[in-house]
Amino acid sequence: MMKEFLQLDRNLKLRMLTMFLVAILNSSVLPNMTIYYSHYFGTLVTGGLLIAVSVASFLAGLYGGHLADVYGRKPVMIGGGLLIAVGYAVAAAMNSPWIHDPQVTFIGFLVAGVGSSGANPAEQAMIIDASTPANRQYVYSLSYWIVNISVMIGSALGGWFFRDYLFELLTGMIVVSIVNLGIVSLGMREIEHATAAVSNSLRSLVHAYREVMTDQRYLLFLIGWVFACIISSQPDYYLAVHLGADFHPTTIMGLHLYGQRMLSMVTITNTVMIVVLMGVFTRISRGWRLARTYTLGVTLSALGFASAFVGDRFWPLILSAVILTLGEMFVVPSSQTLRADMMNPARIGVYSGAMMAVNPLASVIAGLLVSVSGLLDNWGMAAVMILCGLASIGLVGRSAGMPATY
The missing domain is CATH 1.20.1250.20 (MFS general substrate transporter like domains)
Known part of the structure; x- marks a missing residue:
């Protein structure tokens, strides 16, 4: 390394x-x-x-x-x-x-x-x-x-x-x-x-982003990535709500855990695993097709959050944290590499700028899901995570198989 x-x-x-x-x-x-x-x-x-x-x-x-x-x-x-x-x-x-x-x-x-x-x-x-x-x-x-x-x-x-x-x-x-x-x-x-940009005017900016939005391959990737970001943003949204309302307080090694602290335990598990194991996972996935790595990662992430939504005890939730973190370690590098490979070399700046829309849009949808979660209950929200995972895999997989049009 x-x-x-x-x-x-x-x-x-x-x-x-x-x-x-x-x-x-x-x-x-x-x-x-x-x-x-x-x-x-x-x-x-x-x-x-x-x-x-x-x-x-x-x-x-x-x-x-x-x-x-x-x-x-x-x-x-x-x-x-x-x-x-x-x-x-x-x-x-x-x-x-x-x-x-x-x-x-x-x-x-x-x-x-x-x-x-x-x-x-x-x-x-x-x-x-x-x-x-x-x-x-x-x-x-x-x-x-x-x-x-x-x-x-x-x-x-x-x-x-x-x-x-x-x-x-x-x-x-x-x-x-x-x-x-x-x-x-x-x-x-x-x-x-290489660059196709010649002016910093508003008209030139609008024209540049119109070109990006007509790149069907990249647009499909962006939409697929929105679904993946909805999944990954859940610690700030429904997972926090679920743990606050449904987690059964317990004491582990003298530490009293309730909903907010359990959310911190999930975050700590996630961060420690990434710091300790990221290099290992990089070596494991090297040589894999990027679309395959992405599919595996999103599958694990969706399953991890889905199982967390129906879990209310310490050890099952820790297992869910492990699963979703394994997925995250596969998803992030593969998605960023796929995204870079799809960019028009003459428009890398605006292609990168277009990605700025993904997180705000995913956050809005994640917030709306919290609003309707009372109608769906924990199992319904778990099903939503699975559907988001399937949508992301389908859209990104399709975009990865398309030829470049620029």
Whole structure:
């Protein structure tokens, strides 16, 4: 594994480092901001603020993808990095010992979110530019492993420091964002890539995304990936509801577990397995057809969540967590590699930008499923997971078998 890492392009090695830093940055602060906003603005206003951030981030991702094709990956990444640093600086200043302003704090985080989302398609495009079909699955497996480690670290930092040391935490985040910006500016190089983008105008942007939406193969993949994301998003949606309502409290090794803690146990099981076993699964699946790996992964994920929805005891739920995590370790690298292979080399930025629509759409559908779960009960929701898995496998499998049309 180390030998393969050392053979990677310099941009990929540095991208792994920046990915590690950014994931720590995001996971230490962002999950706790909902609590922060709720405290100062109330739940109704907080919901509106979160929607505003989601919409702004989505639009920034679309435009950032187009700009990555017009100006190149590195300038867009630098621009996004500057916005992140400025946003965190504003947020830190507004939570300092001298000033406290939650309204301006929101603006700071909005600026940082726009910068992060705007740079994301360029970051994804740079990975594709710097990798090869032979090493791309390894690159995505490695990046996924790194993100999980950094999320563990970032979550611990946020949980420990957010409430009582927010200013100090945000100051540390400024330092991290500046270091990240320096790595991109001084260490990375722009890789020559084919591009069909000639203008940064709104008309050119609309034309570029219209081309993506007429690529039937990629469109089928996106729709199939929406169904997979509905499955993977369940810890934040129905699984949390189910465990809160139906889990039978128990004591394991002196630790009293109830619904919320059981959800944490599922998350911990998932993260630890990925950190420990991701390399093994990368070697196991190497040489497999990507569509086969994806099918196996989605099948296990759907079965894992379906069984979790009908489970209400500790050990069956841990087994479900193991199954869904096994699926996740197959799904993520194979899906990212399939996606990269389907992109028009001249439109990688906007193809990456189009992916920005998937998670918001999956989140909306997952939320609607929570709303109708009272009519479906646990077994009905388990059946929905199986149907989502079948739909994802069918659509992605069909797209993988189609010839390129660009």
